[in-house]
Structures are given as C-alpha cells and as structure tokens.
Amino acid sequence: SSNIRLAVIPGDGIGTEVVAEGLKVLNAAGVKSETTEYDLGAKRYHATGQTLPDEVLDELRGYDAILLGAVGDPSVPPGVLERDLLLRLRFELDHYVNLRPVKLFPGVTTPLGEARPEDIDMIVVREGTEGPYAGAGGAMRRGTPHEIATQESLNTAYGVERVVRYAFEKALARPRRKLTLVHKTNVLTYAGDLWARTVDRLSMEFAEVETDYCHVDAASMFFITQPQRFDVIVTDNLFGDILTDIGAAVAGGIGLAASGNVNPARTAPSMFEPVHGSAPDIAGQGKADPTATILSVAMLLDHLGHAQASARVEQAVADDLIERQSAWTARSTREIGDDIAARVAG
Amino acid sequence: SSNIRLAVIPGDGIGTEVVAEGLKVLNAAGVKSETTEYDLGAKRYHATGQTLPDEVLDELRGYDAILLGAVGDPSVPPGVLERDLLLRLRFELDHYVNLRPVKLFPGVTTPLGEARPEDIDMIVVREGTEGPYAGAGGAMRRGTPHEIATQESLNTAYGVERVVRYAFEKALARPRRKLTLVHKTNVLTYAGDLWARTVDRLSMEFAEVETDYCHVDAASMFFITQPQRFDVIVTDNLFGDILTDIGAAVAGGIGLAASGNVNPARTAPSMFEPVHGSAPDIAGQGKADPTATILSVAMLLDHLGHAQASARVEQAVADDLIERQSAWTARSTREIGDDIAARVAG
Ligand SMILES: CC(C)[C@H](C(=O)O)[C@@H](O)C(=O)O
Ligand SMILES: CC(C)[C@H](C(=O)O)[C@@H](O)C(=O)O
Numbered sequence: 001s002s003n004i005r006l007a008v009i010p011g012d013g014i015g016t017e018v019v020a021e022g023l024k025v026l027n028a029a030g031v032k033s034e035t036t037e038y039d040l041g042a043k044r045y046h047a048t049g050q051t052l053p054d055e056v057l058d059e060l061r062g063y064d065a066i067l068l069g070a071v072g073d074p075s076v077p078p079g080v081l082e083r084d085l086l087l088r089l090r091f092e093l094d095h096y097v098n099l100r101p102v103k104l105f106p107g108v109t110t111p112l113g114e115a116r117p118e119d120i121d122m123i124v125v126r127e128g129t130e131g132p133y134a135g136a137g138g139a140m141r142r143g144t145p146h147e148i149a150t151q152e153s154l155n156t157a158y159g160v161e162r163v164v165r166y167a168f169e170k171a172l173a174r175p176r177r178k179l180t181l182v183h184k185t186n187v188l189t190y191a192g193d194l195w196a197r198t199v200d201r202l203s204m205e206f207a208e209v210e211t212d213y214c215h216v217d218a219a220s221m222f223f224i225t226q227p228q229r230f231d232v233i234v235t236d237n238l239f240g241d242i243l244t245d246i247g248a249a250v251a252g253g254i255g256l257a258a259s260g261n262v263n264p265a266r267t268a269p270s271m272f273e274p275v276h277g278s279a280p281d282i283a284g285q286g287k288a289d290p291t292a293t294i295l296s297v298a299m300l301l302d303h304l305g306h307a308q309a310s311a312r313v314e315q316a317v318a319d320d321l322i323e324r325q326s327a328w329t330a331r332s333t334r335e336i337g338d339d340i341a342a343r344v345a346g
Numbered sequence: 347s348s349n350i351r352l353a354v355i356p357g358d359g360i361g362t363e364v365v366a367e368g369l370k371v372l373n374a375a376g377v378k379s380e381t382t383e384y385d386l387g388a389k390r391y392h393a394t395g396q397t398l399p400d401e402v403l404d405e406l407r408g409y410d411a412i413l414l415g416a417v418g419d420p421s422v423p424p425g426v427l428e429r430d431l432l433l434r435l436r437f438e439l440d441h442y443v444n445l446r447p448v449k450l451f452p453g454v455t456t457p458l459g460e461a462r463p464e465d466i467d468m469i470v471v472r473e474g475t476e477g478p479y480a481g482a483g484g485a486m487r488r489g490t491p492h493e494i495a496t497q498e499s500l501n502t503a504y505g506v507e508r509v510v511r512y513a514f515e516k517a518l519a520r521p522r523r524k525l526t527l528v529h530k531t532n533v534l535t536y537a538g539d540l541w542a543r544t545v546d547r548l549s550m551e552f553a554e555v556e557t558d559y560c561h562v563d564a565a566s567m568f569f570i571t572q573p574q575r576f577d578v579i580v581t582d583n584l585f586g587d588i589l590t591d592i593g594a595a596v597a598g599g600i601g602l603a604a605s606g607n608v609n610p611a612r613t614a615p616s617m618f619e620p621v622h623g624s625a626p627d628i629a630g631q632g633k634a635d636p637t638a639t640i641l642s643v644a645m646l647l648d649h650l651g652h653a654q655a656s657a658r659v660e661q662a663v664a665d666d667l668i669e670r671q672s673a674w675t676a677r678s679t680r681e682i683g684d685d686i687a688a689r690v691a692g
Contacts, residue, residue, distance in 0.1 A: 079532035087533070111570050113459025137499075137536040147503035149540040153483075157493035184584070186425035187433070190483040194495040217591040224457050224570065224595040238530070242588060245563040249570040 004033035004304055007063040007269070011041040012081070013278030014288035014333075015069025021290035021337025022067060022297045025316075028341035029309040031301060036063075040085055042073035051084035057092055065300050066093075066271040069293065070278035083135075090128050093268035095261035096159065097166050098126035098240060099299065100275065102227075102247030105256070107322040112250050115227065120251050122230040123174075125167040126240025128261055130159045131191070133237040155191045155236070160198045166264055167234035168206040178231035180212040182219045182239055195236070220246055248275055255289030256321075258296040260303060270303055272296040286332035291317060294340055316343035350379035350650055353409040353615070357387040358427070359624025360634035360679075361415025367636035367683025368413060368643045371662075374687035375655040377647060382409075386431055388419035397430035403438055411646050412439075412617040415639065416624035429481075436474050439614035441607035442505065443512050444472035444586060445645065446621065448573075448593030451602070453668040458596055461573065466597050468576040469520075471513040472586025474607055476505045477537070479583040501537045501582070506544045512610055513580035514552040524577035526558040528565045528585055541582070566592055594621055601635030602667075604642040606649060616649055618642040632678035637663060640686055662689035 008023065010016040026033060038060070044050055060066060066089070071081040090098070104110055104120035136152035164181075171179040181199045185192030196213065203211045214222065214229075216239045222229050223246045235243060248257035257275035274292030282288060295317055301310035320340050331339070354369065356362035372379060384406070390396055406412060412435070417427040436444070450456055450466035482498035510527075517525040527545045531538030542559065549557045560568065560575075562585045568575050569592045581589060594603035603621035620638030628634060641663055647656035666686050677685070 079535065082532045083535075111458050111460070113457065115457075132499075133533055135535070137534075139536045139540065141503075142539075143543070145503050145507075147540060149501045149536040151499040151501070151534045151537040153478075153497040153499075155495045155497070157487075157491050161491075184587075186428045187479055187584075187587075188483075188497045189425065189429075189481070190485045190495040191497040193488075194485065194493060197489070217587045220566065220588050221591040221595040221600065224592065225599070238533070241530075241533075241563045242566050245567040246570065246592065249567040253571070254567065 002032065004031060005062070005064045006033050006035045007060050007066045008035050008037045009040050009066060009068045010037065011069040011071040011278060012073045013070060013280045013283035015041070015071065015278050017283070017286065017288050017333045018274060018290040018293040019067060019069040021333060021340075022293035024337045024341045025294045025313055025344055026297050026301075028345040029301065029306075029313055030345075031306050031309045041071050041081060042076050045076055045081065051081060052088050060089075061093070061268050063269045064304060065269050067297065067300060068271055068273040070274065070276060072278045074280055087133065089271060090261050093261070093271065094263050094265070095128045095271060096163055097260075097262040097264055098128040098237070099260040099262050100124045100126060100240070100244040100247065101258065102244065102251050104251045105318050105321045107325045108252035108256065110250055110252055112224065115250065119228040122227070122247070123170060123232050124240055124244050124247060125163060125170060125232060125234045126244065127159065127163045127235070127237045129237075130154050130156060131237035153188070153191055153236070153238075155194050157194065157198070160194055161202070164195075164198045164202055164234055167232055168202055168209055171209045171232040172206055174231060176231040177208055178210045178212065180214055180219070180230055180233050182214050182216050182233055182235040182243065184216050184239075185213070186215065191236070199234070216242070219243065223247060223250055244275060254292070256291050256295065258292050258299055260296065260299040262303065270300075272300040272303075286334060288333050290333050290337050291321075291340075294337070312344055316340050319343055348378065350377060351408070351410045352379050352381045353406050353412045354381050354383045355386050355412060355414045356383065357415040357417040357624060358419045359416055359626045359629035361387070361417065361624050363629070363632065363634050363679045364620060364636040364639040365413060365415040367679060367686075368639035370683045370687045371640045371659055371690055372643050372647070374691040375647065375652075375659055376691075377652050377655045387417050387427060388422050391422055391427065397427060398434050406435075407439070407614050409615045410650055411615050413643065413646060414617055414619040416620065416622060418624045420626055433479065435617060436607050439607070439617065440609050440611070441474045441617060442509055443606075443608040443610055444474040444583070445606040445608050446470040446472060446586070446590040446593065447604065448590065448597050450597045451664050451667045453671045454598035454602065456596055456598055458570065461596065465574040468573070468593070469516060469578050470586055470590050470593060471509060471516060471578060471580045472590060473505065473509045473581070473583045475583075476500050476502060477583035499534070499537055499582070499584075501540050503540065503544070506540055507548070510541075510544045510548055510580055513578055514548055514555055517555045517578040518552060520577060522577040523554055524556045524558065526560055526565070526576055526579050528560050528562050528579055528581040528589065530562050530585075531559070532561065537582070545580070562588070565589065569593060569596055590621060600638070602637050602641065604638050604645055606642065606645040608649065616646075618646040618649075632680060634679050636679050636683050637667075637686075640683070658690055662686050665689055
C-alpha cells in the first residue's frame with residue numbers, strides 16, 4: 001500500500017500534547033498512515049536507564065519518516081537526552097540537512113514593529129551532522145586551576161558540499177534564487193575557508209542562483225533589521241542553531257517554528273520536529289501551541305511526495321493564524337489542533 | 347602631569363571620521379590628554395605590507411589607553427586586518443574583557459515595537475582572548491574531496507575564571523545584581539562544563555549576585571522577546587560577538603554600540619572602539635554616526651578613573667538622542683560631534 005509508515009516519538013513535556021495534534025491533522029489530510037509510537041525520553045530513561053537502544057535505532061531505520069515532539073526533562077541530567085537521543089538520531093540517521101523555514105504568516109504578531117510578511121520569508125539550511133556538534137574535544141586537569149577544555153569543529157568537504165548543494169537546489173526552486181552563506185570566515189579561517197570555497201565552486205554549477213556572504217554576527221543583526229535580505233541561507237550546525245532561534249523570535253515565536261531533519265539521500269528516514277523544546281513549565285496544561293508541530297507535519301508530507309496535502313495543511317495553518325488575530329479567548333492545544341484539522345478536512 | 351596619554355588608531359573607512367568626533371568630545375570633557383596617531387590599517391598595509399609591526403605594538407604598550415575607529419577595507423584580503431591588527435591587539439594587550447553595554451536610550455527607535463528603555467539595559471562581558479578566537483585548527487587535503495578542516499575552541503581555567511570574576515564584580519555593582527552565563531553546555535560539553543563550573547564556584551564568593559544560565563540559542567531569542575531578563579551576561583568570545591550584534595540591533599542600531607577591550611589587570615592599555623566596522627560604502631561622506639565612538643570615549647574616561655567626565659559625556663549623548671527624535675534633518679558626522687561636544691562643554 002502507499003500508507004505512510006510513521007514512527008512517532010512524542011518525548012517529554014509538551015511533546016506528547018503537540019504530537020497528538022500533529023497526528024490529528026495528518027489524518028485529516030487524507031494521506032493514509034500507520035503510526036507506531038516509541039516511548040523514548042525521560043520516562044524510559046528513568047525506567048531502564050536507556051536513551052536510544054541500538055535495537056530501537058535499527059527499528060526506526062525501517063520507517064518512512066519520524067515525527068518527534070520534544071525531549072528533555074528537569075529530572076534527567078542536562079544534556080543527556082539532547083545528546084544521546086535527539087542529536088544521536090540526527091547523526092545516526094544522517095540528517096545532514098536541518099531545514100528550518102523562517103516565515104512571517106499574515107496576521108501573526110512579530111516583535112519587530114514594522115516587519116510585514118513579505119519581509120520575512122526565508123529558509124535556513126542548517127548542516128546537521130558535523131561542525132561544532134561533532135562532540136570532539138576534551139579536558140585536561142579538570143577541576144584544577146590548570147584546566148584546559150577544548151571543543152573542536154570538524155568540517156569535511158564531503159559534509160559541506162552535500163549540504164551546500166542541497167541549499168543551491170532549494171534556492172534555484174524559489175522565485176528569488178538567492179543563497180547566502182553565513183559563517184565567520186574572518187576568525188574561523190580553516191572551517192570558513194572550506195565553506196566559502198565550496199559555495200564558490202558550486203556557484204558555477206548554479207549560475208542562476210545569486211550568492212552572497214554574511215558574517216554570523218552581521219547576519220544575526222540583519223535578521224532583525226533587514227530580514228528581507230535573505231532568501232535561502234546555508235550555514236553550519238551551531239550558527240544554524242542560533243540563527244533559527246532568532247528567526248523564530250522575529251517570525252512570531254517558537255510556537256510557530258517548524259523543522260525537518262532531512263536525509264536527502266534517503267538512506268534513512270527523515271525526522272520532523274518543532275524547533276521548541278519540552279517546556280516542562282507548561283506541560284500537561286493544554287497551553288502549548290501545536291502549530292509548530294503541525295507545520296512540521298506539512299514538511300513531512302512534502303518530503304514524502306504528498307505536495308498537495310502538505311500545501312493544504314500549510315494553508316489551513318495560514319487561515320487559522322489570520323483568524324487568531326481577532327479571537328477573544330485563547331484556545332487550548334487540542335482546540336487549535338481541532339480547528340486546523342477541520343480546515344484541512346473541510 | 348595627569349594628562350591622559352592616548353594612542354589613536356583611526357583605521358579605515360568611517361573610522362577616521364568617527365574618531366575625530368570622539369576626540370572632539372574628549373577635549374570638551376575637560377580631561378587633559380596628549381594624543382598620538384597611528385596610521386595602522388589599509389593604507390599602511392598597502393604602503394609597507396605591515397599590519398602591526400612589533401615596534402609599534404611595543405610603543406602602544408606605553409599609553410594609558412587606545413582609541414580605535416575601525417579597520418578593514420575591500421582592497422585588503424578579507425580577514426587580514428581583522429586578524430593581524432585588531433584581534434592581535436586584543437590578544438597581545440591581553441584584553442580579556444570585551445565590555446559591551448546593550449542599552450536602549452530614551453528617544454531611540456528600536457525595531458522592537460514594544461520595547462521601552464527600562465526593558466533593555468544590560469552589559470555583555472565577552473571573553474576576549476581565547477575560545478574559538480584562539481586561531482587553533484587546520485586543514486588537510488585542502489581543495490580535494492577529502493578535505494577536512496578543523497577549528498578549535500581553547501578554554502582555560504585561568505582565562506575563564508578571570509573574566510567570570512570580572513562579570514560578577516560588574517553585577518555586584520549594579521542594582522539588579524544578576525549574572526547570566528550564556529553558553530551551549532548541552533552540545534559543547536567540555537568547554538561548557540568549564541564555564542558552568544567556574545560560574546558555580548565563584549557564585550559562592552558572590553552570594554549577593556543571583557546567577558542564571560541560558561543556552562546561546564535561547565538567549566539570542568530572549569534578546570528580542572524578553573530583553574528585560576538580562577542584567578550582566580558573561581559569555582565566550584564567539585557567542586559574545588553574536589549576542590552583541592543582536593544587542594546593537596535591538597538597542598537602536600550599530601551606530602550607537604560602544605565597546606571596551608579591557609585589560610582589568612592593567613598590564614597593558616585597554617582599547618576602546620565602536621562595535622561597527624569601517625563601512626567602506628559610506629566612508630568619506632560625513633554620513634557615519636559618531637555616537638558609538640563617543641560612547642566608547644565615555645567608557646575610556648570611566649576606565650581611567652574620570653567617572654564624572656564619563657557620566658557627562660554619556661548624559662550629553664542621552665540628551666542628544668532625545669533631541670534627534672524631533673529633528674527635521676539628518677546631521678553630518680561632524681555636526682553630531684559638534685552638538686554633543688557643545689553639550690559636554692556647556
Ligand atoms: C536541544 C539542542 C541539542 C538542539 C540543538 O542545539 O540542535 C535544539 O536547540 C535545536 O535547535 O533543535
Ligand atoms: C572584525 C571582527 C574580527 C570582530 C570580532 O569578531 O570580534 C568584530 O566583529 C567585533 O565584534 O569587534
């Protein structure tokens with residue numbers, strides 16, 4: 001059958017709440033799917049000490065895609081679930097493209113007083129499998145006045161070329177056809193040089209795409225003062241992490257920011273997740289906005305070839321966001337999911 | 347005499363224009379100074395191939411302070427002046443504190459529609475001599491499909507402790523007494539661990555200071571959505587570079603952002619400079635805003651013990667900024683300098 005075989009990792013905190021709404025909208029979109037839920041996250045960690053057992057990882061490889069809510073809980077030592085579960089999934093499943101649209105929908109309030117939707121419409125293509133996230137580094141004489149701690153960014157021609165190529169292709173498919181490399185070439189000279197040379201070289205193959213370069217500090221500023229400068233951005237794992245949170249802030253908040261951890265070579269399933277975390281402070285109260293997860297479902301549908309269903313979900317979200325402007329009362333997580341699902345189905 | 351012995355490096359582009367106004371205001375403040383100008387920058391590089399000769403560096407060590415405009419010119423290979431001149435000065439003169447206030451003055455337009463001056467009033471204490479700026483790293487098989495490029499962040503207990511201690515002292519001297527460490531401890535585990543442990547340890551000595559931690563991605567967002575969270579921030583060299591550009595954006599633009607490269611141990615002169623660059627596109631046209639340089643002069647005066655004169659300069663800038671709101675025409679670089687100098691003198 002052409003059923004989508006979907007692994008679902010609701011995770012911790014609001015993760016379970018938003019994922020339920022994402023699945024509701026997926027069903028409403030009329031694309032058949034079979035979902036299997038995985039209890040990875042804080043609960044499993046406490047029950048068994050496991051974060052991501054090898055057998056589970058192997059099983060996950062067999063799905064068409066993964067939908068993830070959020071991981072992280074105050075009861076688990078900081079960083080453990082982030083690294084041993086979330087980042088491990090990204091690395092093991094070779095999610096070398098972390099795709100994060102930054103788009104201001106009409107009707108959405110932005111902290112930028114003067115920004116209009118046409119000013120904020122970009123896609124950040126964040127590298128997902130190397131750079132400062134490689135986990136390389138060490139410490140010597142830890143805890144003494146002579147301690148030294150290092151942290152290494154590892155960048156390969158192989159890893160940089162494939163994500164830059166993907167970004168060029170994305171840019172080529174968009175009306176503006178503009179690609180901006182964001183890095184810090186004047187300080188991080190070795191890594192920056194590899195990134196800059198790679199963009200230069202591929203720009204010959206993609207002559208229709210205009211290329212540009214921006215230091216990460218300036219780019220961070222321009223996200224706020226001149227977001228209309230950007231169309232597609234390609235950048236490393238750490239700069240992409242920072243830029244996409246700035247992007248979420250200017251495009252109406254982390255409740256709307258979707259992402260896809262994509263393996264374009266399709267050697268393993270891609271994983272879609274909201275950019276936000278597990279937000280333990282509001283968990284279980286029905287206060288979380290499921291919109292980021294629903295938009296992540298739209299990305300998932302698009303990735304699996306269901307472009308029409310994807311567009312329908314995105315349009316339903318856009319319509320819902322317009323209506324929110326004039327709403328008198330805040331809706332619960334479930335109510336937002338219901339409303340968007342109804343629009344998709346209707 | 348108690349004359350300030352000041353080395354002046356106007357540098358490139360708008361650097362020369364803004365420095366002239368900074369010196370004008372310094373004179374108006376009534377603190378006697380003797381200034382010696384150094385022609386470091388693009389011109390010297392083209393004439394002699396030199397960026398920062400050792401003899402000049404040695405001479406610079408003899409001054410009470412350095413005022414720098416901006417370096418960098420399109421005619422010089424990218425990064426050369428930034429690294430071999432600007433960063434070399436910071437490293438050689440052991441400017442381990444890069445002090446960058448982020449403050450919204452009344453009357454100043456911010457891109458954040460709803461922010462008021464009391465919401466944005468913080469100081470970023472950026473480490474200035476190590477971390478990812480150490481220049482460590484390398485490349486192998488450069489230019490081939492098998493290239494690997496590394497970039498290393500070097501962090502020492504010595505280097506981290508001294509800047510964290512400085513930040514605690516700053517926080518203690520401010521009404522809110524709050525210090526936030528910004529890092530990425532969940533990913534950069536070795537470096538993050540050293541930074542977090544150092545803050546924890548020193549927090550015992552500074553029991554009156556409330557401490558907090560924020561990942562760099564979340565902090566970048568909060569600069570936009572909740573800047574009132576922050577009082578004093580301490581962070582590494584690269585995160586500080588990014589955060590202070592976001593700070594400049596939200597606090598009214600790079601034309602107002604001042605900085606001090608401070609050697610608190612006073613083993614070498616500190617260096618004060620606007621955060622902005624040489625802006626070759628508007629150089630020589632009298633369009634640059636000298637306010638960032640003038641505020642840097644206020645920091646210089648404060649550093650050298652002239653607290654009253656420093657406060658007078660800052661007040662003159664504050665008054666000028668209020669008046670700008672209702673101005674009909676844009677003033678030139680020189681006119682702004684004249685107006686602020688007149689307020690300081692009067
Ligand atoms: C939780 C954390 C490890 C993660 C990251 O840094 O990539 C998150 O911030 C994100 O952006 O998805
Ligand atoms: C010019 C560059 C090397 C410098 C830096 O990265 O520190 C600049 O961005 C700054 O913030 O002063």
